[in-house]
Amino acid sequence: MKNGKTETATARIFVGLIVLVGLLLSCPAFGExxxxxxxxxxxxxxxxxxxxxxxxxxxxxxxxxxxxxxxxxxxxxxxxxxxxxxxxGSIVMPGLINGHAHAAMSLFRGIADDLSLDDWLRKYIFPAEAKNVDEDFVAWGTRLDMLEMLRGGITTYADMYYFEDAVARVTKEAGMRGVLGETIIDFPAPDNKTREQALAYTQSFLEHWKGDPLIVAAIAPHSIYTCSESTLKESATLARRNGAPILIHLAEAPFEAEQSRAKHGLSPVGYLESIGLLGPDVLGAHCVWVDAGDMATLAHFGVGCSHNPSSNMKTAAGVMPVVDMLAAGVPLALATDGAASNNHQDLFLEMDLAAKLQKSARRDPKALPAEQVVEMATIGGARALHMEKQIGSLEPGKKADLIIVDTNASHATPMYNVYSELVYALDSSDVRTVLIGGKVVVEDRRVLTLDEQAILAKAQEYKRKIENSLRR
Incomplete structure (x- = not known):
């Protein structure tokens, strides 16, 4: 009997040791x-x-x-x-932040070019939107845009458009981070025919996406030239009641600045200050026609602004005074604008253009050096979007949004300075891997979260539909 008990105890110890060894083997090594x-x-x-x-x-x-x-x-x-x-052989860096876009408008890429902003909007874009934009259009256009942005290393973007709930669904489906604003405008829009409908839709949109880990729902009164004072004020009230950001086109083109001074006796920035819209929850797109007083006002209120070099050059809207705005303390993001006015979504190209445009405009080769441009596309963009505690740099505790950019190519070899390499040598096709929130969404340039062939086929279908609509 005694021997039996001893054998049983020995067997139990042996089994226990086997389990312990298995646990040790399955765990990280000591100190890991x-x-x-x-x-x-x-x-x-x-x-x-x-x-x-x-x-x-x-x-x-x-x-x-x-x-x-x-x-x-x-x-x-x-x-x-x-x-x-x-x-x-690669650069590992924070994911790029696109400070202003209209993702769904990728389906309008190239329908109207070589026009002033006012003519482009009123004669072509607004009519095309009225004939073509519905929820499915927005969903498929956003998917098309996601392919380009993700493959180009953009991990976060700010968007303004209609049916923004569809934009949010697709953005989340793609695994991308977005600050997404439902557009409010003073004429019948594709998704809402009255201001009251638009504000009600936006309230529901803000409530639905509140607290989402990827989506920040926002309100986007289009501009001071398409929204009345009461619309702007109601939009701001709605945003602040819900703790949501405000996105708005601001001081983009000469006609906007001229109309504002004629109507209000104030610059666009001064007008928004006078009605109480400015604050640290505001992101102004473009901000080209601003003077020293406007810059001081923007900095005082903590308003972020986005610089859209390609779009502003293409519509001859002007050149944002980036160097002066940075010196004044205005948080600046870099942006592509929509593919209908750019016509790409390539933030590497925007970095190159931003640096060279300031040097040329100021006749100063030292203006806006490469490191500052990379800052605008990363941590500076995060500040402009008021998200610098979450994204924009690679630091412990921040979201794991990062990209891997291949430098092993003839146009990128040898590399002496990483910032110079990123701004003046590399391009979006050099991005190999993209992670957002710790998940790999692009691997070896393949977007893992979207069906590329289905999206491209659907885009061709929409092309035929849009062409037919423009003939009517």
Missing amino acids: EKATILVINGTVITMDAQRRVIDDGAVAIAGDSILAVGTRSELSPKYAAAKIIDAH
């Missing part, structure tokens, strides 16, 4: 911490306060957030990860 993804071997541009650039760098990710940023030798022994991404 658990990560879901470890990116190694890249040149890491952090865009943190110290602007650290880490050669042979690494980024550890857990869930949707960044755990640590450092050298490979520091992080590899410390973090065990289920997925290792080798970024050898």
Whole structure:
């Protein structure tokens, strides 16, 4: 009996040891911490306060957030990860932030070019929208735009359009981050025929998406030339009652500035200040026609602004005084605008143009150096969108939104300065991998979250429909 008890105890100990060994083998090695993804071997541009650039760098990710940023030798022994991404020969950097877009308008790309903004809008775009835009149009147009933006390294964008709930659904489907504004305008729109309907739709839209991890729902009164004072005030009241951002076209073209001064005796910025619309919850798109007083006002209220070089050049709207605005303390984002007025969604091209445009306009080769431009496309854009605590730099605790950009090509070799490389040499086709919230959404240039062939086929269908509508 005694021998039997001893054998049973020994067997239990043996089984216990086997279980313990199994547990130890399945756990990280002693001293290691658990990560879901470890990116190694890249040149890491952090865009943190110290602007650290880490050669042979690494980024550890857990869930949707960044755990640590450092050298490979520091992080590899410390973090065990289920997925290792080798970024050898590449730049690892924060995802790009597009400060102003109209995603669904990708389906209008090229229908009207070489026009002033006023003619382009009133003679072509507004009529085309009235004939073609519905919820399905917006959903498919947004999917088409997502393909281009994601593949080009854009991880967050600000959008203004109609049926914005559809934009939000598709943005979430694509795994992208968006600040998405439902457009309010003083004439019958494709989704809402009256201001009252538009405000009610927007209230429902804001409530539905509140607290979503990817979507920030916003309200977007179109502009001071398409919205009355009462519409602008009601939009601001609705936004602030819901704690939502306000997106608005602001001081974009000469006619807007001239009309504002003739009607109100104030600049567009001064007019919005006078009616109480300005605040740190506002993102103004374009802000081209601003003087020193306007810049001081924008900085005082904490208003973010987006610079859209291609679109402003194409419509001859003017040149944003970027250098002066940065000096005044205005948070600036870089942006593409919509594909109908650009006609691309390539933030790498916008970086190149932004730098060269300021140098040319100011006749100063030192104006807006490459590092400042990269800042506008990352942490500066996050500040303009009032999201700098979440995104815009690679730092522990921030969302794991990052891109891997290949530098192993003839147009990018050799690399002496990473900022110069990004602004003047590389382009969107060099982006290889994109992560948003710790999830890989682009891998080896393939968008994993969308059906590209179905989207391209649907875009061709819409082309035929739009062409037929324009003939009527």
